[in-house]
Amino acid sequence: MGNQGSVFDDRQLEEYQELTYFTKKEILHVYKKFRQLNPSFVDANRDGRLDMDVIMSLPELKANPFNERICKVFSSTSSGDMSFEDFLDMMSVFSEAAPKHVKVEYAFRIYDFDDDDVLSRGDLKNVVNHLTGNEVLEADDLEQLISNILEEADLDNDGALSFAEFEHVISKAPDFVNSFRIRV
Amino acid sequence: MFGKLVEKVSTLTSRSHLLTDSSKKLKGWAAFKNRQKLFWNKVGTRYKEVSQSFEIWRASIKTIEGQFGPAVSSYFAFLKWLFFLNLYIFLISFCFIIIPQIIYNDKVDYSTSDTSTTAVCSRRYKDSVVVMKNDTAQLVLDFLQGTGWMEKTLLFHGYYSDKNLLAGQSYNLPLAFIMVVIAYLIMSLILMARQASSALKTAALGEEHQFYPYCNLILSAWDYSLTDDDAIVLKRKSILHELNSSFQERERKLKRENTSKCALYTIRFLANFLVIGLLAGSGYLIYYSMTKATELKEQSNYEEKNKFIKLLFEFLPSLSITFLNVLLPLIFQKLVIVENYTQDTEILLTLARTVFLRLASVAVLLATLYGQVTCSPKDANDCNVGVKDDCPVLRCWESYVGQQLYKLVLTDFIAAFFITFFVEVPRKLIVTKCNCKLSQLVGQQEFEISKNVLDLVYGQTLCWLGAYFSPLIPTIAFVKTFLLFYIKKFTCLFNYAPSTRLVKASKSQTFFTVVLMSAFLMCCIPIGYIIWQIPPSKGCGPFRLYSSAFKIVSLTIDGFPKVFDAIFTFIGSAGVVALIFVCLCLGIYYHATMNELNRKRVIVLREQMAREAQDKAYLMIKINEHSNTNVVSRNYGDQI
Numbered sequence: 001m002g003n004q005g006s007v008f009d010d011r012q013l014e015e016y017q018e019l020t021y022f023t024k025k026e027i028l029h030v031y032k033k034f035r036q037l038n039p040s041f042v043d044a045n046r047d048g049r050l051d052m053d054v055i056m057s058l059p060e061l062k063a064n065p066f067n068e069r070i071c072k073v074f075s076s077t078s079s080g081d082m083s084f085e086d087f088l089d090m091m092s093v094f095s096e097a098a099p100k101h102v103k104v105e106y107a108f109r110i111y112d113f114d115d116d117d118v119l120s121r122g123d124l125k126n127v128v129n130h131l132t133g134n135e136v137l138e139a140d141d142l143e144q145l146i147s148n149i150l151e152e153a154d155l156d157n158d159g160a161l162s163f164a165e166f167e168h169v170i171s172k173a174p175d176f177v178n179s180f181r182i183r184v
Numbered sequence: 185m186f187g188k189l190v191e192k193v194s195t196l197t198s199r200s201h202l203l204t205d206s207s208k209k210l211k212g213w214a215a216f217k218n219r220q221k222l223f224w225n226k227v228g229t230r231y232k233e234v235s236q237s238f239e240i241w242r243a244s245i246k247t248i249e250g251q252f253g254p255a256v257s258s259y260f261a262f263l264k265w266l267f268f269l270n271l272y273i274f275l276i277s278f279c280f281i282i283i284p285q286i287i288y289n290d291k292v293d294y295s296t297s298d299t300s301t302t303a304v305c306s307r308r309y310k311d312s313v314v315v316m317k318n319d320t321a322q323l324v325l326d327f328l329q330g331t332g333w334m335e336k337t338l339l340f341h342g343y344y345s346d347k348n349l350l351a352g353q354s355y356n357l358p359l360a361f362i363m364v365v366i367a368y369l370i371m372s373l374i375l376m377a378r379q380a381s382s383a384l385k386t387a388a389l390g391e392e393h394q395f396y397p398y399c400n401l402i403l404s405a406w407d408y409s410l411t412d413d414d415a416i417v418l419k420r421k422s423i424l425h426e427l428n429s430s431f432q433e434r435e436r437k438l439k440r441e442n443t444s445k446c447a448l449y450t451i452r453f454l455a456n457f458l459v460i461g462l463l464a465g466s467g468y469l470i471y472y473s474m475t476k477a478t479e480l481k482e483q484s485n486y487e488e489k490n491k492f493i494k495l496l497f498e499f500l501p502s503l504s505i506t507f508l509n510v511l512l513p514l515i516f517q518k519l520v521i522v523e524n525y526t527q528d529t530e531i532l533l534t535l536a537r538t539v540f541l542r543l544a545s546v547a548v549l550l551a552t553l554y555g556q557v558t559c560s561p562k563d564a565n566d567c568n569v570g571v572k573d574d575c576p577v578l579r580c581w582e583s584y585v586g587q588q589l590y591k592l593v594l595t596d597f598i599a600a601f602f603i604t605f606f607v608e609v610p611r612k613l614i615v616t617k618c619n620c621k622l623s624q625l626v627g628q629q630e631f632e633i634s635k636n637v638l639d640l641v642y643g644q645t646l647c648w649l650g651a652y653f654s655p656l657i658p659t660i661a662f663v664k665t666f667l668l669f670y671i672k673k674f675t676c677l678f679n680y681a682p683s684t685r686l687v688k689a690s691k692s693q694t695f696f697t698v699v700l701m702s703a704f705l706m707c708c709i710p711i712g713y714i715i716w717q718i719p720p721s722k723g724c725g726p727f728r729l730y731s732s733a734f735k736i737v738s739l740t741i742d743g744f745p746k747v748f749d750a751i752f753t754f755i756g757s758a759g760v761v762a763l764i765f766v767c768l769c770l771g772i773y774y775h776a777t778m779n780e781l782n783r784k785r786v787i788v789l790r791e792q793m794a795r796e797a798q799d800k801a802y803l804m805i806k807i808n809e810h811s812n813t814n815v816v817s818r819n820y821g822d823q824i
Contacts, residue, residue: 059411156797176404
């Protein structure tokens with residue numbers, strides 16, 4: 001990758017640096033990762049969009065139970081395909097330097113499967129099922145678990161978690177910042 | 185800034201236009217403030233770029249995190265942090281003690297015609313160190329023990345000069361020496377405090393997090409950094425396991441209540457009794473090995489003994505400490521299972537016992553050394569060394585203590601190396617290659633963070649303690665942490681399997697800091713006491729002229745202009761100290777009160793929130809009713 005510097009001019013790098021939580025070096029590194037997903041396509045058209053399947057071949061995403069949701073949330077067309085800027089945006093949010101409130105906001109969007117701006121019982125069930133994978137919890141246990149979660153976090157008793165409630169609970173979770181992180 | 189803008193503008197480029205647009209509109213003070221903010225942001229990223237070019241092991245930590253999750257990778261981050269800490273300590277001592285000593289090495293000896301006590305004692309000490317240059321085996325042994333030719337090197341305290349180097353425009357080495365010790369202690373404290381403040385913040389969160397166990401379990405469970413397929417399967421399993429066990433916890437509690445309490449308490453009492461017995465026994469073993477080793481050396485026929493046996497005697501204390509550190513934690517682990525505590529208490533209890541063992545073994549060692557150093561009667565005619573039949577003859581006790589610590593550092597490192605390559609690797613091979621009963625019995629090894637962290641903290645304790653007696657120990661520690669990273673990385677990736685239990689990264693980080701802090705305090709007390717109180721050897725080291733090492737500082741302050749003297753006396757006076765104390769107390773009181781108030785406010789706000797929600801629900805019902813009646817009446821109206 002000798003021609004890395006020439007991919008972006010200085011002004012553009014500066015701009016990216018201001019808009020993300022990355023340094024220039026890290027931005028180039030992210031670009032390298034993006035390019036590796038499909039070198040010939042990216043070389044031909046730097047601003048082109050990679051399909052969701054291609055994006056999900058990134059090792060961290062391949063393994064992630066919420067990979068589809070992540071792609072959709074960060075895709076600027078909400079279809080799951082990503083341009084380099086979308087990809088950079090995603091890596092920036094997952095980076096170590098990103099502040100907690102930004103991470104919380106995106107986590108909320110990822111877990112909000114039906115995009116209705118609250119985590120309803122259905123969303124929570126979806127989250128649990130994605131987490132446990134093939135070995136599904138028994139229906140009774142699942143219901144009980146969801147009720148427990150709502151009992152803890154649903155402060156206004158409306159049967160769903162609003163963003164404020166979600167943020168409140170996550171702010172008390174010491175491990176969230178450590179786990180909601182992908183190192184560059 | 186980022187997250188807020190996201191709602192309105194979704195692509196990066198459009199966001200950048202927004203940024204430039206918004207900054208154009210600003211005028212006057214606001215524009216100035218904006219420019220300032222941008223400037224500082226730029227400085228921040230610049231700093232980040234520079235510090236990143238010094239960053240090492242980033243890829244290694246990422247690989248490990250990909251397979252083992254953030255808890256294990258936090259151990260490696262801690263190791264890296266210690267590496268840099270040791271690097272700084274090394275740099276300080278290298279620049280201000282070692283280089284001056286090397287440069288002016290030849291000018292520091294006392295002339296043979298000098299008949300002052302110090303000169304005579306220095307000569308006697310020099311003659312007492314036997315160097316056998318022709319015997320290769322002896323040279324190697326001396327290297328391992330820090331005796332013979334090694335004692336006459338930069339490695340030990342006794343070698344350093346007591347004079348103002350470079351006659352004329354003087355470099356005061358003794359003063360530099362003590363300043364370096366104070367500097368590295370303060371620096372370690374500051375760096376640790378920085379680390380601790382963030383760790384304690386998460387710890388405070390952790391206390392509240394027990395109110396939201398299920399939310400935490402689900403909403404912050406997944407490690408987004410995982411890349412390894414096996415690790416993912418395990419992670420899923422561990423989440424499921426945690427869920428199931430949280431369901432069963434209540435049943436288990438009931439069961440525990442049903443089993444006879446009497447039997448349980450008897451078992452626990454016996455176990456604690458055994459632990460205390462083991463701890464006391466190991467303390468005695470260390471003491472015994474120390475005294476025995478010195479006793480054997482004093483024997484008349486010692487010189488005739490086999491070299492290997494001599495080496496064994498020399499290393500008896502360090503070997504027994506290392507041996508105990510390996511063996512006892514294993515016993516503690518088995519013991520705690522019998523005691524039938526909950527899982528959390530189990531981990532905590534084993535930890536507490538192991539920490540105690542670690543710190544106690546160092547404490548016993550120091551106490552024994554203290555006994556040997558301050559042993560009376562002293563021979564006032566012969567440089568204040570101990571009288572031969574009652575006390576060990578230590579012509580330079582600083583170097584002697586340095587040798588003990590040097591041997592410990594060496595043994596500690598060799599043990600880590602040995603255990604990795606001669607215990608863990610064969611075990612891994614047995615488990616994976618052999619399909620017999622033995623392999624099932626032994627089982628896969630998991631990376632035990634707490635035990636490994638304790639090893640690191642123990643090594644760091646030796647470094648802090650040793651740096652005074654042997655200024656090169658930080659260098660050894662720095663090289664050691666560097667190699668240890670690779671050894672541990674190898675063993676982690678090759679020998680260990682990811683944990684089947686959920687391990688919380690935040691919990692372990694708090695634990696690192698607390699243990700390191702207590703170890704640090706444990707080092708500060710003896711070092712402070714030694715500098716302040718114990719008279720240095722008369723024939724060696726930078727402080728041989730003074731009645732205590734700290735004397736050099738007070739002498740220097742006496743040499744300052746009167747104003748400084750007055751300032752120092754003023755700061756040290758009782759009135760000022762009392763005032764500061766009162767201010768601190770007031771501060772604590774204020775914060776405690778605010779804390780209490782905030783807690784009450786939280787309760788009130790929470791009630792208010794619930795009430796608002798009820799209001800909302802009530803209003804919704806009313807609205808629905810109203811609109812229904814409206815619709816009905818409108819329909820009614822239409823019909824008319």
